[in-house]
Amino acid sequence: MLLTETNDMTLSAAIREGNEQVFGDLFKQWYNPLCNYALRFTGNDADEAEELVQQVFLKIWEKRTQLPDVVSMKSYLYRAVHNTGLNHAEKQKRNVSLDSGVHLQVAHTREEALPGLRTKELEKAIADALEKLPAQCRRVFELSRFEELKYKEIAEVMNISVKTVENQMGKALRIMREQLTHYLPLIVAALFTHLFRNQ
Amino acid sequence: MREENTYIISGLSEADSDALFARYMSGECSADDMALLTAWSAESADNKKYLEQLGEIWNHAPEAVTTQAFDEDAAWKRLQARMHIQPEQSESGERSSETPVVKSIWERLGPVRIAASVALLVGIAATLYILATKTEQPLQRSLAATDKPVESRLSDGSAVHLNSGTRLDYPEQFKGNVREVTLSGEAFFKIQRNESKPFIIHAGPVDVRVLGTSFNVKAYPGREEVLVSVESGKVRCAAANDSIELIAGEEGIYNLRTKKLRKVIMEDPNAFAFRTRILNFRNKPLSKVLDEIGDAYQVNFIIRNPVLENCLYTSRHQLAPLEEVLFVLRETMNVSTTRQGNTIYIDAYFSSSCVAFFVDPLQGSPAKCALSEKKSAHNKLQKRILNRL
Numbered sequence: 001m002l003l004t005e006t007n008d009m010t011l012s013a014a015i016r017e018g019n020e021q022v023f024g025d026l027f028k029q030w031y032n033p034l035c036n037y038a039l040r041f042t043g044n045d046a047d048e049a050e051e052l053v054q055q056v057f058l059k060i061w062e063k064r065t066q067l068p069d070v071v072s073m074k075s076y077l078y079r080a081v082h083n084t085g086l087n088h089a090e091k092q093k094r095n096v097s098l099d100s101g102v103h104l105q106v107a108h109t110r111e112e113a114l115p116g117l118r119t120k121e122l123e124k125a126i127a128d129a130l131e132k133l134p135a136q137c138r139r140v141f142e143l144s145r146f147e148e149l150k151y152k153e154i155a156e157v158m159n160i161s162v163k164t165v166e167n168q169m170g171k172a173l174r175i176m177r178e179q180l181t182h183y184l185p186l187i188v189a190a191l192f193t194h195l196f197r198n199q
Numbered sequence: 200m201r202e203e204n205t206y207i208i209s210g211l212s213e214a215d216s217d218a219l220f221a222r223y224m225s226g227e228c229s230a231d232d233m234a235l236l237t238a239w240s241a242e243s244a245d246n247k248k249y250l251e252q253l254g255e256i257w258n259h260a261p262e263a264v265t266t267q268a269f270d271e272d273a274a275w276k277r278l279q280a281r282m283h284i285q286p287e288q289s290e291s292g293e294r295s296s297e298t299p300v301v302k303s304i305w306e307r308l309g310p311v312r313i314a315a316s317v318a319l320l321v322g323i324a325a326t327l328y329i330l331a332t333k334t335e336q337p338l339q340r341s342l343a344a345t346d347k348p349v350e351s352r353l354s355d356g357s358a359v360h361l362n363s364g365t366r367l368d369y370p371e372q373f374k375g376n377v378r379e380v381t382l383s384g385e386a387f388f389k390i391q392r393n394e395s396k397p398f399i400i401h402a403g404p405v406d407v408r409v410l411g412t413s414f415n416v417k418a419y420p421g422r423e424e425v426l427v428s429v430e431s432g433k434v435r436c437a438a439a440n441d442s443i444e445l446i447a448g449e450e451g452i453y454n455l456r457t458k459k460l461r462k463v464i465m466e467d468p469n470a471f472a473f474r475t476r477i478l479n480f481r482n483k484p485l486s487k488v489l490d491e492i493g494d495a496y497q498v499n500f501i502i503r504n505p506v507l508e509n510c511l512y513t514s515r516h517q518l519a520p521l522e523e524v525l526f527v528l529r530e531t532m533n534v535s536t537t538r539q540g541n542t543i544y545i546d547a548y549f550s551s552s553c554v555a556f557f558v559d560p561l562q563g564s565p566a567k568c569a570l571s572e573k574k575s576a577h578n579k580l581q582k583r584i585l586n587r588l
């Protein structure tokens with residue numbers, strides 16, 4: 001997209017030929033987003049998430065001669081992490097997936113946390129609403145909102161149709177809004193305060 | 200408050216209405232979608248409010264999940280170690296990680312040993328050959344600009360100006376009938392005229408051939424396009440059995456995916472911006488705008504709300520520091536900019552002061568809409584800021 005619109009076909013060819021430099025650049029480019037995505041399969045265990053992503057890349061490298069011409073490397077990698085993640089979650093029999101409560105933690109990455117507000121309460125409300133979503137619905141929403149994948153990419157990652165992605169997204173937003181109705185005036189108020197403070 | 204589940208666009212089912220709302224939030228709307236949504240949101244205050252509320256959820260959701268920073272460089276070193284320890288071909292898919300096998304590197308190479316020996320011999324032979332013939336070859340040099348632009352002169356008097364993240368390979372002396380260099384990245388060239396000895400730049404798949412002119416070549420590895428923008432004189436570009444001639448004010452674009460070479464009239468002076476620091480945008484999609492600002496100031500932009508990508512942006516900057524460019528962007532587009540190292544994140548304010556964004560998506564970019572809301576809180580704020588300046 002913006003910064004590194006890569007010619008993915010050329011990229012797969014280079015990896016097939018064993019170009020370690022290209023492979024390393026690809027790894028570094030996607031490592032952080034992929035690890036963060038993997039966290040959703042490891043119950044937020046960072047070490048396990050890293051290991052999961054490492055395994056995905058190691059496997060690609062070992063089988064590089066069989067690597068097909070990948071049209072979208074991004075979808076390909078997310079799909080690999082997604083599938084490995086599902087297997088991992090199943091193997092661990094921890095059911096960290098959606099139905100048993102994953103404990104979503106409050107993120108501190110945003111520099112501009114909403115001031116003058118019961119932020120924790122709000123974040124918890126959103127986290128709760130997310131958890132209440134049906135499994136597929138939530139995965140689709142996460143890939144769209146947090147991983148910023150296009151519908152087409154989500155469809156490729158989850159092996160579902162774009163139409164299903166659309167419907168699941170619609171459902172996710174509607175359910176979340178129903179859950180959050182009581183908090184919404186709060187968010188609007190907070191945003192106002194935030195805007196004034198920020199300027 | 201109305202009953203739930205009544206937010207349905209007439210003519211659509213509930214599921215289709217929901218899907219349309221979601222498409223809008225995630226920036227996947229078509230023009231038809233936009234028209235439908237515009238009409239619907241104008242129907243009632245409740246409808247408007249509904250879209251606003253979805254926008255709030257959309258905007259705040261990322262705060263509710265954990266995001267961590269992982270060290271990709273350290274991770275790459277770990278992976279590299281594993282890549283080199285594992286055998287080249289794994290016969291069985293599964294490998295036991297509990298029993299690390301300690302073997303010498305030579306043993307680990309296994310069947311590759313013979314190949315390695317051959318490679319070694321070839322290597323030695325090649326080195327000897329190169330050493331033996333070295334005196335014949337002009338000494339190759341390379342110039343690299345890592346974190347800031349570098350200016351230099353080549354032996355023929357030509358001036359080169361390398362943008363950061365760029366590497367130029369060239370001979371210490373130009374011998375033979377041509378002057379040849381290899382470029383990876385972006386550079387501005389002012390070539391010393393020499394009719395009998397054309398200057399050739401190998402920029403990825405594109406060869407640029409000139410006699411004496413000034414022009415800019417943008418050929419960053421991994422990008423989809425190679426751009427040649429001519430400031431003065433005449434330039435010949437060749438790629439994939441095709442070639443075009445460019446004159447001042449023209450731009451040659453080679454697309455690596457389609458393998459097509461085409462010529463366009465340069466719309467603005469932005470191609471030279473890394474050197475001139477002059478940027479001019481007229482109704483340009485934000486994603487393109489940010490690409491150009493990014494190239495000029497060597498930063499990366501990430502738009503976190505895809506809906507912003509196609510918003511049109513107009514502004515002009517001359518020798519402005521990056522902070523000033525970002526300030527204008529924030530104030531006119533109603534976005535925030537968050538810098539982390541070389542990456543700048545762009546976020547939209549989906550606030551109620553930007554109601555128009557949800558109300559009338561057909562009217563144009565959110566920025567324009569927000570600004571048309573004269574009495575909005577945001578506008579008052581802008582005035583206050585401008586007064587302070």
